[in-house]
Amino acid sequence: MSGTDKAPTRLTPPADAVAPVRHPDAPAPGELLGAHYGHCFGCGPAQAHGLQLRARAEDGVRVTAEFTVKEAHQGAPGLAHGGVLATALDETLGSLNWLLRVIAVTGRLETDFLRPVPVGTVLHLDAEITAVHGRKIYSTAVGRIGGPGGPVAVRADAVFVEVKVDHFIDNGRPAEIQAAMADPDQVRRARAFEVNP
Numbered sequence: 449m450s451g452t453d454k455a456p457t458r459l460t461p462p463a464d465a466v467a468p469v470r471h472p473d474a475p476a477p478g479e480l481l482g483a484h485y486g487h488c489f490g491c492g493p494a495q496a497h498g499l500q501l502r503a504r505a506e507d508g509v510r511v512t513a514e515f516t517v518k519e520a521h522q523g524a525p526g527l528a529h530g531g532v533l534a535t536a537l538d539e540t541l542g543s544l545n546w547l548l549r550v551i552a553v554t555g556r557l558e559t560d561f562l563r564p565v566p567v568g569t570v571l572h573l574d575a576e577i578t579a580v581h582g583r584k585i586y587s588t589a590v591g592r593i594g595g596p597g598g599p600v601a602v603r604a605d606a607v608f609v610e611v612k613v614d615h616f617i618d619n620g621r622p623a624e625i626q627a628a629m630a631d632p633d634q635v636r637r638a639r640a641f642e643v644n645p
């Protein structure tokens with residue numbers, strides 16, 4: 449049975465889940481993670497209307513990120529679309545997995561929208577991995593407005609599932625896969641391939 453056929457598991461880690469272990473080669477605290485793929489809607493610099501979110505490694509298994517809400521991100525007039533805010537949370541949570549040097553995709557993402565987020569707002573995101581169980585990585589994130597210490601506007605809990613690079617090769621379109629494999633950016637190539645040759 450594939451992951452898409454079975455009932456989704458809960459967001460609470462099982463009792464025998466273990467604490468996440470930061471990889472010794474993880475980016476140093478304060479280091480920008482950079483985009484994992486130039487055309488990523490969440491973090492890619494080549495996506496003019498994307499979020500172009502910038503994530504930074506912190507101590508432990510934690511990242512922070514900033515995302516500025518642009519006009520292209522509206523749902524209601526002058527306010528960020530909820531799906532765009534969920535994308536910001538998803539992207540930030542996804543970037544955490546690089547601190548484990550693991551490639552993982554979102555299995556489950558549960559989001560709370562607590563305050564409206566106007567266009568022009570900088571959303572300050574803070575995410576951490578809470579537990580690991582087999583291929584499952586449990587994580588949580590908040591997004592604050594009005595500064596890194598401001599009120600929480602959005603929050604999310606997630607389960608990411610570790611995959612091999614074949615996940616992308618088997619399911620992605622050949623043209624984009626070939627372009628990603630030829631990417632001259634060493635960090636992006638490492639994130640895509642070196643952890644899962």
Ligand SMILES: CCCCC/C=C\C/C=C\C/C=C\C/C=C\CCCC(=O)SCCNC(=O)CCNC(=O)[C@H](O)C(C)(C)COP(=O)(O)OP(=O)(O)OC[C@H]1O[C@@H](n2cnc3c(N)ncnc32)[C@H](O)[C@@H]1OP(=O)(O)O
Pocket residue numbers: 449450451452456457458484485490538539540541542543551552553554555556582583584607609611613616617625628629639640
């Ligand atoms: C060659 C070029 C490559 C280029 C690549 C470039 C970069 C790569 C680097 C990083 C990219 C990754 C992230 C980037 C950062 C952020 C971006 C945001 C992240 C996303 O936006 S990513 C897109 C949305 N995402 C998907 O597109 C997933 C679609 N989906 C599937 O592909 C499958 O569904 C999968 C793989 C999830 C599972 O399938 P599967 O067959 O491998 O696994 P299986 O069923 O065996 O489950 C194993 C254990 O996970 C548990 N489990 C399964 N599904 C679950 C669920 N939904 N919720 C909770 N737990 C779940 C089971 O309960 C079991 O748990 P247990 O072991 O305890 O029984």
